[in-house]
Amino acid sequence: MGATSVGGVLLVPMIALICEVPIAQAIPVGMTVALCSGLAGSCVFARHGRVDRRAALASFVPAGLGAMIGAVLLPVVPPGVITCGMVTVCALGFVGSLRNRDAGPTKSEGMSGSVFGALFGMVGLGSSLSGTSGPLLLVPPLLWLGKDPRQVTGMAQVIQLPVTGCACIGFAVLNVIDVQLVALLVLPVVVGVIAGARWAQALAPGRLQPLLSMVLLLAGLLTVLR
Numbered sequence: 177m178g179a180t181s182v183g184g185v186l187l188v189p190m191i192a193l194i195c196e197v198p199i200a201q202a203i204p205v206g207m208t209v210a211l212c213s214g215l216a217g218s219c220v221f222a223r224h225g226r227v228d229r230r231a232a233l234a235s236f237v238p239a240g241l242g243a244m245i246g247a248v249l250l251p252v253v254p255p256g257v258i259t260c261g262m263v264t265v266c267a268l269g270f271v272g273s274l275r276n277r278d279a280g281p282t283k284s285e286g287m288s289g290s291v292f293g294a295l296f297g298m299v300g301l302g303s304s305l306s307g308t309s310g311p312l313l314l315v316p317p318l319l320w321l322g323k324d325p326r327q328v329t330g331m332a333q334v335i336q337l338p339v340t341g342c343a344c345i346g347f348a349v350l351n352v353i354d355v356q357l358v359a360l361l362v363l364p365v366v367v368g369v370i371a372g373a374r375w376a377q378a379l380a381p382g383r384l385q386p387l388l389s390m391v392l393l394l395a396g397l398l399t400v401l402r
Contacts (some may be wrong), residue, residue: 177210177365178217178372179379180311180329180391187365188308199352203250204308207340208358210309213369214336215226221372226330227368231292235331238293239300239310240338246304247346258306281381299335304343315388325388329376 177187188206221227299313302321306312311332318328347353379387 177213178369178374179376180372186391186394188306190362195357197354197357199255200250201352204344204353205357205361207304207309207343207347208353209361209365210336211340211344212338212362213365213381214309214333216366217333217369217373218330218337218368220377221326221330221333224330224377226326226377227334228327228331231331232334234292234390235296235335236338238297239335240342242297242300242302243339244346245341245345246301246340247350250305253305261302261306298336300339300342302341304346310339312392316392319388322338326376326379333373358372 187209188199188202191197191202191205195202197205218227224230295314295317299310302308302313303310314335315328315332318331319325323331344353
């Protein structure tokens with residue numbers, strides 16, 4: 177999770193499969209743990225100058241609102257719809273990352289703030305519904321826009337803060353967070369995130385991008401299996 181940020185999507189299926197808990201219970205646990213890991217990873221990437229602070233601040237309100245709406249809608253949205261959407265995003269992100277390896281980075285300054293605001297809002301909504309904490313839905317479009325993979329990973333760490341924070345508020349109101357399971361998972365996940373985030377800083381963008389591609393592919397497969 178620390179090296180790619182996208183790895184957060186692996187957490188919910190692993191909780192469901194290894195801990196043998198229902199997916200509806202695994203999602204609030206995964207979101208709560210991701211809040212702690214996002215804080216740790218954001219600090220590491222910010223320290224290395226890999227976080228666009230203006231974009232990060234602009235993402236908080238739309239992503240947070242989307243996440244709160246998603247937390248409320250979770251009980252009524254069919255699981256098949258969520259699974260189909262996640263697999264589609266993973267596939268597009270995988271293809272986009274391969275495309276950028278051949279085409280090289282491009283610029284996206286022409287996109288308006290309202291477009292990015294809508295993107296952040298959709299990321300918050302979809303992430304809260306799927307328990308993916310934000311990076312899975314944010315990384316593919318940023319890769320398609322030709323962003324530096326390390327800056328994409330840094331932004332993906334930051335997007336977890338409003339998404340998971342607001343979603344956790346919704347889950348706490350509904351009283352669906354397994355606190356004991358969260359306590360068991362937080363420490364090893366945070367340690368792994370810090371180690372992975374530091375390792376990512378030493379990698380050239382060309383080497384990080386294939387890793388992002390592999391994680392997106394694995395995330396899509398695990399999403400189908402869960």
